[in-house]
Amino acid sequence: MEKLFTSFADSVSRWTGRPAAFTICVIAVMIWAVSGPVFDFSETWQLIINTGTTIVTFLMVFLIQSTQNRDGAAIQAKLDELIRSGKGKNDFIGIEHLTEAEVAEFRKVCERAKERASQKSKVSARRIKTTK
DSSP states (O other): HHHHHHHHHHHHHHHHHHHHHHHHHHHHHHHHTTTTTTTTTTTHHHHHHHHHHHHHHHHHHHHHHHHHHHHHHHHHHHHHHHHHSSSSOOOOGGGGOOOHHHHHHHHHHHHHHHHHHHHHHHHHHHHHHHHH
């Protein structure tokens, strides 16, 4: 069942992201709008577009979320592998499972490391200028 849903969600996500899908939606809205005078702009006429768009939106949220979850997990696995295969520390593997506060602490550590590296490069640049 999971493979069937995954395949279906991927297919729908790919298809709905194409210009043809958008064009079909625009044409459907235009047909609905033009048909307004025929139906005397009745409540039923309005209900048709409201119901249709609500149903499509409701279903698409789940399909798109499924696709994004898989994509995010795949990207995270690739990043973890790059970190793991590199030399040095690999403290960042799995940080996506931490709380917001814990992730913020990792960001602070990275910012401090960036500042130290920036200061070192400025000192090195000054040394190079003074030795010339």
